[in-house]
Amino acid sequence: MMSEDRNQSAVVVFILLGFSDYPDLQIPLFFLFLIIYMVTVMGNLGMIIIIRINTKLHTPMYFFLSHLSFVDFCYSTGVTPKLLEILVVEDRRISFACCISQYFFTATSVLIEACLLAVMAYDRYVAIRDPLLYMVIISQKRCMLLVTGSYVWGITSSFIFTYSLIRLSFCGTNIINNFLCEYSVLLSASCSDKHISEMILFILANFNVFSTLITVLMSYILIFFTIINMQTATGRIKAFSTCASHLTAICIFYGSLLFLYCVPSSKNSWLIVKVTTVFYTVVIPMLNPLIYSLRNKDVKETVKKLMGTNIVSF
Template sequence: MRNANRNESDAIIFILLGFSDYPELQIPLFLVFLIMYMITVVGNLGMIVIIRTNPKLHIPMYFFLSHLSFLDFCYSTVVTPKLLQILIVEDRTISFAPCITQYSFAAICVVTEAFLLAAMAYDRFVAICNPLLYIVVMSQKRCILILTGVYTWGLISSLIFIYSLLILSFSGINIINNFLCEYSAILSASISDKHVTELIFFILANFNTFSTLIVVLTSYLFIFITVLKMQSASGRYKAFSTCASHLTGVTIFFGTILFLYCLPSSKSSWLLVRVNTIFYTVVIPMLNPLIYSLRNKDVKESIRRLMDIKIFSH
């Protein structure tokens, strides 16, 4: 492993180009992303507090939602501060160790979130298709086991991805045509044979993406079949409404990832890559608490009650 030598790895420098080819947009973009990050932090931490403090929300669906908010907060915090820095500071360099560290935490968050969304789809499947068994199937112990497995696989996947990058060699200065240290950008900067690394990434990334997609699509297929069989229109509406927020979040998350898969590897596509990366690293973590709060009556009631308490306390 050529990068194992500490002195050698310390000499490896990555330059994050970010949006440097649009100098007139640096300050406006900084302000926009700063506001978005503040909304993300307040929204996701607020969601966690609301769920944890309201006993009515102590059910599996909101248990998973609180961890989704935690992952979105972590993901945005891993990516956005560095993005803000390179927008206002001329020095866009990042050394090898911090670059790999940023990627590793981002990878853990992305993989974990994908499997967590699949677990939430399974939760909705059990709630709608097997309501009488819901308390038994989605017991507290089962939910903790599912969550432990989700986080564990996120960590294992991240370690495999990192290992596949650490076996590569890099020259002293490397250009990353993006605003963060993501896998394909680091890989493209390598000067060694990438066949093994590309094979590892192809197998694991496709397994993670399509295994979670299969769980989500299968769950919703059975949900739609069950809902269509319901006699009551109000029953169908109630069943669909419990899935609307999650289905919206899943569509945005996987739609963005699949769009990245379809982008061609050409210079003309780099702007699209950066815009798409902005979407799933900055925009989605901001949107998720809005989606789950605005479309969820229980959460809206909890927010309203919390605001009333603060108003009366003053």
Template structure:
């Protein structure tokens, strides 16, 4: 791989501008993001613990949800601590390999989440359309295979994109106009032609979005048809209610990703990109456990019992 001579030195660094153009907002933004990150960690780890300790939640749906929570926790932890550091100190540098590693890990988790949501759509399809065969179809072996797929494809996609980033040369300005080492900001400071790397990123992003959305839309079309054929209004309401949380998570996640990566870059200001990046890297990992816990009686009962148990000590 052809790296610029500067890339090979241990002192090669990038500067993440983040939100430095708003000096008066550094402290308020730090407090806001710290609060969001705290809620994210507590929410996602709490969801994993709740699912593990409540036997009622030992089902395929909650098995997938626990992995979604794990992905959200890892994704947020990859990005947010560095964001908080840059808001707290004036030194906003990040080492070249540190930046590449952040991009590598973030890519794994965002791709894994994309297809984890598709897997959860398939789970809802089986539960609604084939309820009598649900326990047979969604066997532990199949569940493990369905969860392994998003992780494996996330690693493959990330390795591919990272390889072509490392093939670029970097010289001159090392200033990145963002708070996270995203693909677009890394190639923006490259002094070699990033066309292949940009094209590859666009193709992978489109493939991931289209393929996952095809799975989601297809499953929900079958779910909708099946539910509308139910004779009981109560049955229809119950069936739809099991899908509301998942549909909400899908809409927020895919809506943000489509806006950021599937719209031509020239139409987005850097501020718009930053705000969008904040939403899907910081805010969405916090929202998912809240979305799935609201109006969920089993989760609420487990939290209540856990809190009562803790207060006894």
């Protein structure tokens, strides 16, 4: 039976429709997403390089930010190249193995990013509550443990999701009305019993979303009360400014995900689903380095020095 399922899976083909309903927009969308991807790559890799070369940025907050940039780069790379391909070619087929690989890669990135955002919320709480003990509490060892835990949990959860799909059998050619391989769509395309996979999706997905979201909310509730109890207005403004970038990134990330879950299942909602999916898979990885750099003086100074050095050497 197992070999039969494997043989079925080996010949399964998925067709990614993408934005094929709008043929006149294919080329404009290609160039738009290409520009976004180039900005994403340069922004996230640039952020990692800036953090590495500037000793002022060798702090826990920027350590977490460098890993967030790395995950955003991986996330965008797992989605955007295939999106660009199906916008310019007529053959939109993708094999079962490639589809599962793309899902594993993107799911891992999303799960790690959610964990890192929760870790960064805790980091901001400690920085505001105990600024004098900040470097002691968030030590280098603890930073490594928090980041390693985020990667391990993200990869483990993604592996469970992916395995629950691989164990299913699929039949023939399946049409995916989207531009990427997504769990619920792959689940609906299966020809076998999906009860266990549906339970895994419900339990593990909800646990990941709500555990990280609760961590973020609790951290910011405590941050809010800590700021309210500060004696000076200057201290409150400084504390708010240290959280502004991270809070913006969190609102965009969770806002788009929760909005996607709230979209009703209907034919008219597919465009909304696609646009929202584009936002959190393609646009957010581009926005994060911009959000964190525009309000950061140290990052701006490092960029200016690098640009000045390059101009002089040129």
